[in-house]
Every structure is written in structure tokens, then in C-alpha cells.
Amino acid sequence: MLLQTKLSSIKGVGPKKYELLSKMGLNTVEDFLEHYPRRYIDRRHIIGLSEIVNEMTCTVRATVVDIQISSRFGKKEYLKIKTTDGEYFLDVIFFNARYVSGLFKINREYLFYGKISYTQGCFSMTHPDFTSSEKPSELFSSIQPVYSLTDGLTQKDMFKISKEIFKGLILSETLDDYIIKKHQLCSRQQAIEEVHFPTSREGFKVSKYRLIFEEFFLLQLGLIMLKSDIKEKEGNDYQMTPRIKRTLDDFILKLPYEMTGAQKRVYIEILEDLINDKLMNRLVQGDVGSGKTLLAMLAIYFAHLNGYQCALMVPTEILAEQHYESFLKTFQDVDIKIALLTGSTKNDTIKEQIKSGFVDLVIGTHALIQKDVSFKNLGLAITDEQHRFGVNQRQLLSTKGKSPDVLVLTATPIPRTLSLILYGDIDISKVDEMPADRKPIKTSWVPSYKLDRMYDYIKDEIEKGRQCYIVYPLVEESDVLDLKSVTTMFEKLSKSVFSQYKTGMIHGKMKSSEKDKIMKAFEKNEIQILFATTVIEVGINVPNASIMVIEHAERFGLAQLHQLRGRVGRGEYQSYCFLISDANSDITKERLNMMTKSTDGFEIADKDLEIRGPGEVFGLKQHGLPEFKLGDLIKHKKILEDAQEEVKAYYQSDAFKEALVHGSAMLVKVKHLFDQFTL
Secondary structure, three states: OOOOOEHHHOOOOOHHHHHHHHHOOOOEHHHHHOOOOOEEEOOOOEEOHHHOOOOOEEEEEEEEEEEEEEEEOOOEEEEEEEEEOOOOEEEEEEEOOHHHHHHOOOOOEEEEEEEEEEEOOEEEEEOOEEEEOOOOOHHHHOOEEEOOOOOOOOHHHHHHHHHHHHOOOOOOOOOOHHHHHHOOOOOHHHHHHHHHOOOOHHHHHHHHHHHHHHHHHHHHHHHHHHHHHHHHOEOOOOOOOHHHHHHHHHHHHOOOOOOOHHHHHHHHHHHHHHHOOEOOEEEEEEOOOOOHHHHHHHHHHHHHHOOOEEEEEOOOHHHHHHHHHHHHHHOOOOOOOEEEEOOOOOOOHHHHHHHHOOOOEEEEOHHHHOOOOOOOOEEEEEEOOHHHOOHHHHHHHHOOOOOOEEEEEEOOOOOHHHHHHHOOOOEEEEEOOOOOOOOOOEEEEEOHHHHHHHHHHHHHHHHOOOEEEEEOOEOOOOOOOOOOEHHHHHHHHHHOOOOOOOEEEEOOOOOHHHHHHHHHHHHOOOOOEEEEOHHHOOOOOOOOEEEEEEOOHHHOOHHHHHHHHOOOOOOOOOOEEEEEOOOOOHHHHHHHHHHHHOOOHHHHHHHHHHHHOHHHHOOOHHHOOOOOOOOOOOOOHHHHHHHHHHHHHHHOOHHHHHHHHHOOHHHHHHHHHHHHHHO
């Protein structure tokens, strides 16, 4: 049986069942084999009736002594089977299942598996699995997998399909012999079979390690190959001549503020990358206000002084316009021709000027990566707010030049473990120091009974000339979720509490032109209080806004709360963030207390990863990378580190060079992963 065999050709899988499997993304044998069980049930361990306690799930052996069919609660019929081990008793109950009575015989011994209940002095088990103790069914003689399902599919269906697939299945290796021998890994055949149908605790442990190691290894091998492919490309010809150094030094001296130690360190790293004869591919992480934009400006100026064009891509038109105005102001005494290119740009002359080389720096949105945009001499490509772009978009911008150097900026601090996966193809720098004059945002956790006091505080700030954001998790009211929505609360509060102020509303369901109009009005202080959803999470810079209110704060991740908080504190005024929540679970308390105590994005990102796990914090798919089927970046950190070390060693080995020359199943698998997710 081939891995690409359609599940529709498997015995027992009809059109309806295949449609349900497809709904879960299971179309081929390979898909099914990598749809690993989420847990297992082991019914083999049998305990005596003397050992059972309330709420216990277990397997017991007992003899049927009586069968009763009764009814209660009106017409609801139930079957009560009285069992004993000779000393203790257990009632086995089935509702609306008269037919089951014919499956039992008096004085015959059976095995029962289910959850124990204790009521009115009697132990009982409702709708248990059961089998004859003389000849137990496979359900009771082996460990059973439990799969994730969709409506219409049962565990029995999945079990049958799995058994059918494994009949005569022979799997080829996806790791080179060199790796398997070095790490004493079991075969892929054993690993897949054992994870679906474990035969022993030790065998399962060894098999799971093998598959997790493989997931981490293959992805990181692909990333290091991508990174090295970039690094092997010949870099642009940048020179740090005495004249260029003097020009840059003079530019820095004229800045209205002094660079922080972190900025100086990362600036040197960027210059060294550019001067190097290999291409730069660097990610710069830093909190809002840490000075990443200045680093981009310095890199752009250096590239410009060396005769190259530059491009800066950002996720929103508003941010593009703000950057455009900021760059014009900063470079007002410098001969750099700057253009703005967004989806709203109607002037085709700009594209001609970019193509001819008349424009030195173009700032824009996704419009920069459209087919009709070309550069004469693109030497430096920069993306800002990187987590809004996938790997493929990042690569598309870099194809706009012969081989431009790449600089990536993000205000979303990413835990080290996760960044090695998400950005395994990039060198990483941290701007982990804030300017001395930057005032930390004061954050408070506010229960709803204190809302009136908070509203009064907001009014006081607005009277001082400041502005405020109020963020909600929903656009409109929901029948399912008992949460406030931005549309309802905008209508309510604009007509009551804040009736004397200018209010506005923005959310993701609005047209782009409508959102831009609202944001421009907010920038000009024509709107004092902006009711919003998370659409304002990135790409918004209004220095006059000093208050951020986040309703139902328990519904947001820590990293997202930190991003939203970063919309204020961008000017000279003391800023405040109010987290509204009445939730009182231990996890909510831990998360919100963390937000009130820390303004360090890296510390918050690590905590977010620890509490919620990588899947929720930073979905891999949105970055153009495959998600892990078994691997967990928190639980399996040691395996991740083992795989990372091996990738580095393997990449330098003769075995890898040989695999490149002669080809291998492992490199085919790596190519398949990256063809699927990044092309």
C-alpha cells in the first residue's frame, strides 16, 4: 500500500465516511498515519470489586446473578444487571437498550470497563464496555487508541480503518541511516505502529521519541538549508569608506535623542552583516518604543550611501503613511527620494520611478510584492511587524531585487524556543533596552464594579487633551458567548457615559477606506475615544493616546494584551492600561497579575508560552511553516534541543554532502514540507 493511496480505496471507507475524513484533512494513507491518537485506553488491568471507589474509571471482573428490565422517569426504560465477585456487588446499567439483555447469561463471568458511581449505598457502572472473561475481545486484550473525531465518525470507525491500513503496510525510512544509528532511534515502521497500537510502555516511549525527534529535525534541517542557501548567495557590495562613516556619525549626532546601548549593539550587528560578503538575513526583536525604526533608518541610509535602493513593507496603510511622514521628517536634510506605495495609490508614475531608480526608498504595504512592481537596484528589503507576514511574503519581497539583504522587524517578543522554529532561517537580534525618557505604562486589573470610577478617570484624561482606546473581543453580540461587543457598547456608552465627547468605532468588518478614515480622524484628535476590536493591535501610532481599556481581558493571550497595551505610551505623557475582567480562575489571576507587574515583552512572551503553549500563542501555519503532529515546544524542549544540535552537526558532515549528491528520502521529505508551506 502506498502512502499516497486515497482513503476512499480502503476497505470499509465509503463515500460518506471518506467525506467526513476529508473534513478532518485526512485524504491519504499518509494523512491517516500522521493523525496520531490523542490518548489511549488500557482495559487490561483488572481490579477487584473490593478496590472500587466513586468516580474511578476501571476494569472489573464479576459474575452476572440477575437481569432486570425496569422503567423510571416516565417511559425511560433501563436494564439493570446485578453482578458480584462472591463478596461485593456492582449494578451494571443500560438505558433504552433492552437488546443488551440477550448478550448476558446468568452465572457467567464478564469483564466490565467504565466509570464507577456510588449512590444510595450501591456501586454502579452505566453503559460500560464489556466482554466475556473466558475469551476477552481485542478491546480488553490490547491498549486502544483514542483519535480526534468529527461528527459522524466513531472511535470504532477509526480503529477499523487503522487496522485495515496496517495490514501488510511496509514503511520506508525518512531519516538517513547516519542519524538513526547515531541517536539509536527505532525504525519508522516500528514507531508508527507502536504509536497507533502500543504494545508496551517502553516501546511506546522509544517510538514517540523517534517521531518527535524526526518532526523537529526535518523542519530545522529545511530551515538551515534555506538560511544557508541565502547565506551562500553573494552579498551586495557595501563599503564603509571614511566619507560614509563620517556621514553616518554626523547623522547620529544630530538625532534629538541618544541611542541606547541595545540600539548601538544591534546597529553594529546590522552593519557587520551588510559589509560581510554574504547576504544579511536578520530579525530585530524589540518592544514598542525600543527604537527599531531608527535602526531601519540607519540601515537604509547606509545602503543609500552605497548606491542601493531600499524597500520597507508594513502590514497596514495607516502604518505605511505614518512611517512615510516620519522618514520624510528624519531625512529632511538628506538627499533621499522617498515614495509611498499602498493599495490606495493611484499614481502609476511612482512604479515607473521605482523601476527607473529615481526613487531611493519606497515604503508600502503588500502592494510592494505585486508583480507589476520592480526595482532598478534593490539592495535592502525590510519588513516591519513581521508576525503579520508569512515566510512566503518575506521571500517575495526579497525576490524584487537581484539579491537584496533582508532585515525583519517585530514588536512581538518571541520566546527563544519558538523563535528558533519560526525564524530558523534568520539571525536574531534583540533591542532589549528602552530609552531613558520612556515612561512605563501603568497597568491595572479592574473588576466591573469599578467601571464607573475608571470612566471618571478617562474623562479627566480627555479633559487634559489626551485620547483613549476601548477594546472589545467581539464585533457584534453573540448568542453563544456572553461577552460585550464593540458595536453594542459604542452605541450605549456614546449616548450615555461619554455623550459629551467625540467617539468613533473601528473593527475588522469595515471596509479599508472606512477604517483609514476613522484612524486619520483619531490621529487628528477629531475622535477622542475610539471603540475598537483587535484590529488596532499593530500598525497604529498615536502619541497623544494615553489610555488603553481592554474589556474581557481574560479572553486575550498575554502577548496580545501586551501588543494592545503598546498602542499607548508612545508619546511624552504618562499612559495607563486598564484590564477589565471578573474572571477568577487561577490561570486568569496568574496572567493578569503578570500584566500588572511587568512591561517586559520578552518576559511576558515566555510566560504566555508557558501558560498557553505554542499552538495558541503563535500558530506555525500563519508563518508558512507546518504544525507539529506530536511535538510540543514546551513538553519536548529537550528533544527540540537534541534535534537542533544534530541538525548543526549533520549539516557539516560528509553524510549530508553525500545525501545532497545522491539524493535521499529524508531530503525529499524536507522538500515536500517546504513546497507545501512556503512556496
